Each structure stands twice: as structure tokens, then as C-alpha cells.
Amino acid sequence: MKKSLRLILSVVLSAVLVLSLAACSNGNGPAVSSTPTSTESSEVSGTTSGDSESQPIGIITAMSNELKMLLEKAEISETKTIGGVDYNIGKLEGQDVVLVQGGIGKAMAAAGTSVLINEFNVKSIIFTGIAGGVGDEVKVLDEVIATDLVFHDYGNQTNDGFVWNAEGGVNEDGSIPVDKDLSQKAYEAAVSVLGEEHVFQGRIATGDQFVASSEYVTYLQDEFDAIACEMEGAAVARIAAQYEVPCCVIRAMSDKADGVAHDTYENFGDTAADNSAKIVLTMLQNM
Numbered sequence: 658m659k660k661s662l663r664l665i666l667s668v669v670l671s672a673v674l675v676l677s678l679a680a681c682s683n684g685n686g687p688a689v690s691s692t693p694t695s696t697e698s699s700e701v702s703g704t705t706s707g708d709s710e711s712q713p714i715g716i717i718t719a720m721s722n723e724l725k726m727l728l729e730k731a732e733i734s735e736t737k738t739i740g741g742v743d744y745n746i747g748k749l750e751g752q753d754v755v756l757v758q759g760g761i762g763k764a765m766a767a768a769g770t771s772v773l774i775n776e777f778n779v780k781s782i783i784f785t786g787i788a789g790g791v792g793d794e795v796k797v798l799d800e801v802i803a804t805d806l807v808f809h810d811y812g813n814q815t816n817d818g819f820v821w822n823a824e825g826g827v828n829e830d831g832s833i834p835v836d837k838d839l840s841q842k843a844y845e846a847a848v849s850v851l852g853e854e855h856v857f858q859g860r861i862a863t864g865d866q867f868v869a870s871s872e873y874v875t876y877l878q879d880e881f882d883a884i885a886c887e888m889e890g891a892a893v894a895r896i897a898a899q900y901e902v903p904c905c906v907i908r909a910m911s912d913k914a915d916g917v918a919h920d921t922y923e924n925f926g927d928t929a930a931d932n933s934a935k936i937v938l939t940m941l942q943n944m
Contacts, residue, residue: 715779750941766889789914792884806891810864836903859884863891869918
């Protein structure tokens with residue numbers, strides 16, 4: 658009798674096992690393996706990086722009056738504060754943009770540029786604002802579009818005075834490049850806003866000083882062949898070049914960097930800043 662019961666139980670267990678295996682094989686039971694196929698794996702974990710069309714344009718200034726008009730025209734959807742600096746995300750003239758007042762001087766400009774590239778993955782950078790005219794032909798309220806830039810204060814202080822060093826740049830001559838295509842778009846936009854006679858292309862000299870000295874203007878002309886000077890542009894271009902992000906530098910002349918530069922700046926600074934902002938708006942419209 659006991660043998661018969663054991664036989665019956667064995668048959669029943671075998672039948673249950675067979676039915677369970679059949680259920681697994683036809684998809685009605687739990688999966689035998691949790692490892693996805695190659696197609697499933699790519700759908701679960703694969704990511705596709707956005708193309709340049711989906712990347713924003715970074716627009717950076719040093720001072721609030723240089724960003725004011727652009728912020729007023731923009732549709733801002735979000736503002737992120739990073740390192741105490743506000744990055745305004747939105748649309749401007751139909752383009753996705755990130756707008757930021759980076760701050761005055763090379764350090765702040767470099768920091769803001771690095772955040773635009775690493776945090777917001779911008780596809781290009783436009784630096785806009787005001788500067789001092791160095792070239793004899795450049796007048797107050799004229800515009801300069803950089804062909805390249807240079808750190809005029811990079812070097813060594815010696816017993817014989819300051820000795821400039823080219824190692825601060827990208828090229829052997831110490832210059833820092835900008836993107837030719839983007840700069841050409843900036844030039845064309847500037848001409849359409851101000852007229853060809855008020856727009857110049859040339860080298861901009863950057864240093865951590867507000868230049869108000871006719872003697873130093875002559876030095877910038879003779880040593881660097883500069884036609885404008887300011888405090889941030891070369892830092893923006895240097896970081897952009899390091900990350901291989903296209904960059905252009907647009908500068909409106911608020912003064913002549915001479916002995917009365919402070920007075921001239923007070924009278925024309927806001928107007929010059931707005932001129933540069935109008936050029937940026939025109940650039941974005943044409944893109």
C-alpha cells in the first residue's frame with residue numbers, strides 16, 4: 658500500500674513539473690532568464706547625445722547693462738544659480754540660449770565660459786559688451802569684432818620692468834583665435850545695425866585693468882597691433898578654444914582708453930552696450 662502511494666505521488670509531482678516547464682516555454686510563467694537580448698539592452702541603457710541643433714547658444718557679458726536688453730527680449734523658462742552666478746535658460750529670437758552676466762575680469766569670464774560649456778553643453782559662445790578704443794581709426798560707439806585676442810598683461814615683472822610672455826595664448830605669437838564663421842556673422846550683423854563705416858575687425862587686447870592712459874594705448878598699438886582693449890574677451894576665447902567650442906567677441910567702444918576714459922564711459926557706456934546687444938539680436942535672427 659505504501660509503495661502504491663509513493664508511486665501515485667511520484668506520478669503527480671512529475672506531471673506538475675512537466676506542466677510548469679510548459680508554461681515557462683509558452684510565455685505564461687516567470688522568465689527563466691532575466692538577461693535582456695542585445696536589442697533589449699540597447700533600449701534600456703542606451704542614450705543618444707543631442708545633435709548641435711538641440712544645443713543652446715551661450716551668450717556671456719561682464720556687466721548688467723551689457724545683458725539688460727537681451728534679458729528683456731528673451732523668453733526665460735528657467736534660471737540656474739551656479740557659483741553665485743545666474744544662468745538664464747530660454748529662447749531669444751527663436752534660438753535656444755543660455756544668458757549669463759559672468760562678471761568683470763578674466764577669472765570671472767573664464768569661470769562663466771567653463772560653466773556654459775560643461776554644464777549647459779552650448780554649441781557656440783557669443784561674448785558681447787563694451788571696450789576701450791585703441792586703434793586711431795576707432796571712435797566712441799564704433800564696433801570691433803575680434804579677429805583674434807591677446808592677454809596684454811601676461812608675463813614677468815622684472816627689475817627692468819614688465820616683460821610680456823606669449824605663453825598665455827594658444828598660438829606661438831601669443832594670440833588666441835576665434836571662430837571665423839561665427840565672427841563673420843557678427844561682422845555682417847554689426848554692419849547691418851551700425852553701417853560699415855562704424856564696424857572694424859581686428860585684435861582685441863585683454864587685461865585685468867581699466868585702461869585710461871594715452872601712453873598705454875600707444876603701447877598696445879605698438880606691441881600688439883590691437884585696436885581695442887577690455888578685461889574679459891581673451892579669457893572667454895581661450896577657454897572656448899581649449900574645449901573646441903566656436904566663439905566670437907563683439908565689443909562696442911564706450912571710450913578711447915585715454916586720460917578721460919572714465920568720463921567718456923559714464924556718458925556712452927549704456928548706449929554702447931545696447932549697440933552690441935542689438936548686433937547679437939540680429940545675429941540670432943539670421944541664424
